[in-house]
Amino acid sequence: MFRENNMQKIIFSLLLLLSLFNSSWVNAAADLDVNTPAISAIKSSMQNRHAQLAGHYASGAIGLTKDGLIAVRDATALPLKDRQGINALVAAENSDRNALYKEVAAGNGHPEWQGEVRNIFAGRWIDKAQSGWYFQQDGGWAKK
Template sequence: MKIAKLTSSFTMLLMLTACVTINIYFPAAEAREAAEKIVDDILGDEVQKSIPGKDGQSLQWSPSAQQVSFSLLDLLIPAAHAAAKPDFSVNTPEVRRLQASMKRRNSSLHPYYQKGVIGFTHNALVGIRQLSAVSLKQRAQLKNLVKAENSDRNRLYKEIARANGHPEWEKDVRSVFGQTWIRKASKGWWYQDAGGSWVKK
């Protein structure tokens, strides 16, 4: 009788733990694919179809410890884990609106990327790298452009996480986009490495 109760309790605990494990799973591959489509659309013709890791830079996705750790549950319920793999949705009115807004703005930002005045930051935003290269008359305009772009980017990452029912995924979404912006940048553009130093691609 006691053995039966213990078995039942263990089964219930296993099921509850399994639910937690499944619910926190972040679909990195699907997120990368979605990010590439969005970034390609925003950058348009300026996108350089480069290979990840080109020029000696390692731009591969680095999964969190949560994704690379294998637990007993992963071995016991692989089918359940696979079945619970969520669709990564980016098709919402707000995502489309933000994407369109950033695409329109890109034509104004592009010359500054080309000149090395601005670049992609390590936290998936746009940073001003060399303001002195811009005339005094243009500085206010550039600052407003960058501010508007970063506002849209922050809202985009938050909205994508929210649209998938996991607001806690915002950090992961930002990380995926951060690497995607850099990977899709044209040769000669600037980006920040993990330490915050500017690097020319």
């Protein structure tokens, strides 16, 4: 009798412990951590670059692609002085974006989420784009 009682107590406390552990796990899943050092570094690099890119989004020279990147859409919309450097600028931005998606997935312990993270970002970049900016659709470029 005493033994069984003791056993129940042990099981009960184990369950309690597990449910505590479990709820912290739920919280961890409810919010993705985006404050890892790697993500912060990518973010500030992109923030700095945006000063250069913003005018090109507005002129339609570059646009947002379906896969969460950016691409040169119409190089003739660029001032002559910017035409040379645009490909390097776009490539730098895209490498940051790729790294960002990878880090958000890996930083939360699931590198395999990278593709889904990219898809979510792709939609949100376009949703948050200013009117007049171009984004890629199935049929080609569209103006927001």
